[in-house]
Amino acid sequence: xxxTKRAVLAGILACQLGSVSAAEKGGDPYIEGFEAYANEVRSxxxxxxxxxxxxxxxxxxxxxxxxxxxxxxxxxxxxxxxDGVYTVVGSMxxxxxxxxxxxxxxxxxxxxxxxxxxxxxxxxxxxxSLHQQIKKxxxxxxxxxxxxxxxxHAYLGASYWYDVGVRNLYSSExxxxxxxxxxxxxxxxxxxxVGRAITRSVRDVSDKFKTFNGEMKIDVGGGEYVLLxxxxxxxxxxxxxxxxxxxxxxxxGDLGFNERMPVFFQYTDSYAWQxxxxxxxxxxxxxxxxxxxxxxxxxxxxxxxxxxxxxVYLHQQVQKVVDDGGNAEEVEQIxxxxxxxxxxxxxAAKPNARHVYRELTGGDF
Numbered sequence: 001x002x003x004t005k006r007a008v009l010a011g012i013l014a015c016q017l018g019s020v021s022a023a024e025k026g027g028d029p030y031i032e033g034f035e036a037y038a039n040e041v042r043s044x045x046x047x048x049x050x051x052x053x054x055x056x057x058x059x060x061x062x063x064x065x066x067x068x069x070x071x072x073x074x075x076x077x078x079x080x081x082x083d084g085v086y087t088v089v090g091s092m093x094x095x096x097x098x099x100x101x102x103x104x105x106x107x108x109x110x111x112x113x114x115x116x117x118x119x120x121x122x123x124x125x126x127x128x129s130l131h132q133q134i135k136k137x138x139x140x141x142x143x144x145x146x147x148x149x150x151x152x153h154a155y156l157g158a159s160y161w162y163d164v165g166v167r168n169l170y171s172s173e174x175x176x177x178x179x180x181x182x183x184x185x186x187x188x189x190x191x192x193x194v195g196r197a198i199t200r201s202v203r204d205v206s207d208k209f210k211t212f213n214g215e216m217k218i219d220v221g222g223g224e225y226v227l228l229x230x231x232x233x234x235x236x237x238x239x240x241x242x243x244x245x246x247x248x249x250x251x252x253g254d255l256g257f258n259e260r261m262p263v264f265f266q267y268t269d270s271y272a273w274q275x276x277x278x279x280x281x282x283x284x285x286x287x288x289x290x291x292x293x294x295x296x297x298x299x300x301x302x303x304x305x306x307x308x309x310x311x312v313y314l315h316q317q318v319q320k321v322v323d324d325g326g327n328a329e330e331v332e333q334i335x336x337x338x339x340x341x342x343x344x345x346x347x348a349a350k351p352n353a354r355h356v357y358r359e360l361t362g363g364d365f
Contacts (some may be wrong), residue, residue: 066297068128068160068201073100075126078133081297082289085249086112086137087131089296092260092343095122095153095192101194104153107246107291109114109252113221114143118242118251118291122168122190123158124201144218146170146228148253148293149236150179150188160205170217170218172230173211174238180206190288190290231255231280234273235262235293250284256303257294261342262310271359274311281308308341318356331357 038320062355078086087107091099109116115134121127126176134142141294145161145168158169179186182245183204200333218226227243235254242251255277264270295306317334
């Protein structure tokens with residue numbers, strides 16, 4: 001069959017129109033462009049229509065099997081925490097196009113039988129870029145991926161890991177349910193904040209996760225295991241930490257912050273956070289190495305000072321204002337200047353104080 005210039009131009013236009021439609025719907029503009037072209041030529045060529053649909057289907061299969069097709073992102077290189085343990089320290093500010101949504105820590109541990117990854121990443125491009133760093137360090141496959149909570153930077157990249165063959169995905173049951181229920185909203189929020197193109201391919205694979213309540217033990221070979229623990233609510237209603245006794249290593253998830261200012265969201269229970277952290281301190285040895293949810297790796301004493309001690313201080317200061325009959329405006333004047341060098345201090349300090357005030361009183365504004 002002879003394909004005319006008109007047909008070619010129609011195909012180009014259809015691809016362009018398809019890109020707009022795909023962007024709006026969150027699909028792949030390349031594939032949907034060819035599908036639109038196939039529909040355009042249906043009236044005069046069943047053969048071409050069938051070929052185009054077949055090609056679009058083949059491309060979709062290849063893209064899904066690859067998990068991600070594109071360049072490695074210029075993210076920070078993983079730092080070595082201890083033997084076989086690495087973390088990519090994310091940006092200390094909010095998720096945005098410049099940091100590709102990498103504003104938490106993405107970590108991995110090389111075990112005898114494979115690699116354990118903590119946090120899936122905010123999108124497939126980030127997950128792929130982390131995967132390439134892993135491959136430079138070891139030829140062992142990624143076998144296990146756990147997420148710290150239901151937030152986008154922990155969970156959205158999970159579809160990449162599933163697509164490349166990881167079948168051991170882990171989350172607390174509550175976080176998994178919350179992510180599934182809110183997936184359209186989480187994807188839309190991260191699309192707006194980080195970029196639609198980079199977020200477009202993420203899918204909800206929460207039905208592929210193994211979930212737990214309280215704790216779960218994962219055998220990773222060589223006599224070692226990872227203990228997934230939910231020490232209790234706080235920054236988020238459900239939170240997963242990962243403890244590796246053989247390495248004296250703890251990934252706190254968002255239970256622990258270092259250097260970066262802790263941030264309270266509407267769903268944050270700051271008093272439960274303090275209690276959950278105290279619960280963790282009772283169970284984890286003091287000589288444990290710590291990779292926090294945000295900030296550089298450190299030790300138990302440092303992360304306690306950076307997180308738990310801040311919570312205790314803020315609770316005490318807000319309680320004093322309330323006991324003296326003060327209001328929300330006075331709460332904002334609490335001295336938090338000792339934390340002023342922490343990233344996002346200006347955006348978080350006063351809102352954090354107001355949040356605690358509302359927890360105590362219900363608010364007066």
